[in-house]
Amino acid sequence: MSDSLRDAKAKSDDARKPDRGGNPPVRPAANGQDAVLSLRGLNKEYERGKPVLTDISLDFPARGVVAIIGPSGTGKSTLIRCINRLVEPTSGEVLLGGRDLTKLRGARLRAARREIGMVFQEYNLVERLSVIENLLCGRLGYVPLWRVWTRRYPDADIARAFELLDRVGLGEFATRRADALSGGQRQRVGIARAVMQSPKLLLADEPTSSLDPRTSVEIMTLMRDIAAERDIPVIINIHDVALAKRFATRIVGMSEGRVVYDGPPEDLADSHLQQIYGRGDAGEWIG
Amino acid sequence: MSADTAPQDAAGLRARAFRPDWRMRAIWAGFAVYVVYAAGQLNFTWDRFVIGLDRGAVFLGRMFPPEFARWQLLAEGLLESLQIAVIASAVGILLSLPIGLMAARNLMPVFVTVPARALIALARSFHPIIVAIIFVKAIGFGPLAGIFALILGSIGFVAKLFAEAIEEISLKQVEAVRATGASFMGVVIMGVLPQVLARFIGFSTYQLDSNLRNSTMVGIVGGGGIGGTLFAAFQRFDYDFVAAILICIIAMIMAGELIATWLRKTFQ
Numbered sequence: 001m002s003d004s005l006r007d008a009k010a011k012s013d014d015a016r017k018p019d020r021g022g023n024p025p026v027r028p029a030a031n032g033q034d035a036v037l038s039l040r041g042l043n044k045e046y047e048r049g050k051p052v053l054t055d056i057s058l059d060f061p062a063r064g065v066v067a068i069i070g071p072s073g074t075g076k077s078t079l080i081r082c083i084n085r086l087v088e089p090t091s092g093e094v095l096l097g098g099r100d101l102t103k104l105r106g107a108r109l110r111a112a113r114r115e116i117g118m119v120f121q122e123y124n125l126v127e128r129l130s131v132i133e134n135l136l137c138g139r140l141g142y143v144p145l146w147r148v149w150t151r152r153y154p155d156a157d158i159a160r161a162f163e164l165l166d167r168v169g170l171g172e173f174a175t176r177r178a179d180a181l182s183g184g185q186r187q188r189v190g191i192a193r194a195v196m197q198s199p200k201l202l203l204a205d206e207p208t209s210s211l212d213p214r215t216s217v218e219i220m221t222l223m224r225d226i227a228a229e230r231d232i233p234v235i236i237n238i239h240d241v242a243l244a245k246r247f248a249t250r251i252v253g254m255s256e257g258r259v260v261y262d263g264p265p266e267d268l269a270d271s272h273l274q275q276i277y278g279r280g281d282a283g284e285w286i287g
Numbered sequence: 288m289s290a291d292t293a294p295q296d297a298a299g300l301r302a303r304a305f306r307p308d309w310r311m312r313a314i315w316a317g318f319a320v321y322v323v324y325a326a327g328q329l330n331f332t333w334d335r336f337v338i339g340l341d342r343g344a345v346f347l348g349r350m351f352p353p354e355f356a357r358w359q360l361l362a363e364g365l366l367e368s369l370q371i372a373v374i375a376s377a378v379g380i381l382l383s384l385p386i387g388l389m390a391a392r393n394l395m396p397v398f399v400t401v402p403a404r405a406l407i408a409l410a411r412s413f414h415p416i417i418v419a420i421i422f423v424k425a426i427g428f429g430p431l432a433g434i435f436a437l438i439l440g441s442i443g444f445v446a447k448l449f450a451e452a453i454e455e456i457s458l459k460q461v462e463a464v465r466a467t468g469a470s471f472m473g474v475v476i477m478g479v480l481p482q483v484l485a486r487f488i489g490f491s492t493y494q495l496d497s498n499l500r501n502s503t504m505v506g507i508v509g510g511g512g513i514g515g516t517l518f519a520a521f522q523r524f525d526y527d528f529v530a531a532i533l534i535c536i537i538a539m540i541m542a543g544e545l546i547a548t549w550l551r552k553t554f555q
Contacts, residue, residue: 084466086462086465086466107470110468110469110470111468112468113465113466113467113468114467114468115468116466118463118466120459120462120463122459124459124460124462124463125460125463126460126463126464126477126478126481126482127457127460127481127482128481128482128484128485129477129481133477137463137464137467137469137477137478138467139467140464140467140468140469140470140473140474140477141467141468141469141473142468145470145472145473145476148473148476148477149476190463193463193467197467197468
């Protein structure tokens with residue numbers, strides 16, 4: 001079924017060559033040099049013989065928003081968690097800046113993880129901590145434990161936390177407990193926490209699925225803009241095709257653990273959507 | 288299939304709706320028979336109770352008025368009990384934190400949780416009075432034995448409940464903290480503890496409360512505190528002094544309860 005895809009990939013590999021001048025590179029280089037993140041032959045099985053991800057090979061450029069679309073249960077969340085190893089891939093490589101994260105352990109894995117910010121579907125803030133403490137959680141990979149325990153974070157971190165909080169429009173909520181915020185506000189804190197890590201890459205796992213449509217657009221806008229300001233590439237899992245097409249510079253379509261589409265949003269046709277989401281009127285999803 | 292069977296009478300429907308459970312009925316009947324049998328064995332009769340009432344009246348009569356003349360002895364004992372309770376709570380609760388953490392099955396590997404759980408089970412297996420007797424025999428009379436006994440009891444209670452509280456936390460919050468590149472202790476400090484701290488304070492104040500009560504008891508077996516004084520007063524039939532001690536213990540427990548409630552409220 002993925003023959004057409006392989007053809008498309010082969011074609012794009014040929015077309016990849018120079019041309020980095022004009023438009024944002026929809027097609028990243030496949031050699032792992034220009035790409036900030038490369039996945040090579042990634043497989044994941046939670047149970048033997050039941051693959052969730054099958055042979056995923058993707059390159060992500062150093063800027064822009066890549067949306068991964070697909071029905072739920074197709075392995076999008078697993079894929080994104082394999083990148084920062086919240087989930088252990090069964091086989092394959094995850095190259096961040098040319099270094100294979102799947103080989104790292106202990107302190108070196110954590111040092112790599114702090115360079116990858118992550119935004120979650122249900123925000124996953126530590127509810128009983130204040131907003132500013134949640135932001136400072138983003139510095140846990142950098143700050144020594146005793147400073148964390150005594151809340152003596154470096155002045156620069158605290159200043160940055162307030163700055164970021166202002167940027168996401170929650171300046172006056174600093175000392176509010178996280179569970180006192182609305183969903184949209186929590187996700188703003190979630191984004192700020194991820195950016196606090198000074199990440200080289202931002203992952204987002206269905207960041208808008210728990211939000212109403214209007215807030216979803218606000219959150220997507222914020223994430224795209226804040227990442228662009230700081231020159232951080234973003235990889236977003238999202239099942240809302242309309243949002244994906246609106247905000248992404250590139251779309252990866254997944255079905256049953258495999259990549260079945262990889263290209264610019266404007267080339268995503270109904271036939272692709274049918275392949276990704278199965279039979280039905282594709283128009284429904286792109287509304 | 289029963290739709291086209293002939294209409295049944297009311298009794299038949301009732302029997303179908305509430306099927307008699309003969310096994311449960313037999314168990315309950317057996318239990319009732321045993322209670323009656325055991326009461327007969329132990330001379331648990333009305334006549335015996337009436338005899339007891341007479342003695343009780345004499346006893347209560349000799350308790351009044353309570354005798355506070357030896358207030359220095361009383362204060363000394365109470366103060367020692369209070370100190371036993373506070374020290375045992377502080378040390379016991381402090382030790383419960385790491386032990387409870389190690390016993391949490393959602394954070395720790397099996398080879399850590401099994402020994403931690405075994406330690407907790409051991410600490411829980413005996414009533415504090417038995418533990419107190421063991422410590423008095425092992426390290427001699429005095430408050431130290433009482434303190435050790437109550438420390439063990441505190442670990443058994445607080446560490447177990449703390450471990451259970453940790454096992455109920457939201458792992459989503461933990462995952463998010465882990466994703467920042469935090470070390471294990473970083474995750475514990477910022478991801479786990481904030482979720483369980485309020486409950487931990489709750490358990491700890493209950494334990495302080497309970498230690499206060501138990502600290503008046505360890506003295507009976509030689510573990511220090513007001514219990515020794517109380518036991519001696521009983522033995523010498525100084526029932527008016529006994530009454531004074533009991534009143535003071537009640538006052539202390541109530542004061543402790545008030546403080547514990549206030550503490551819980553402060554940390555919600």
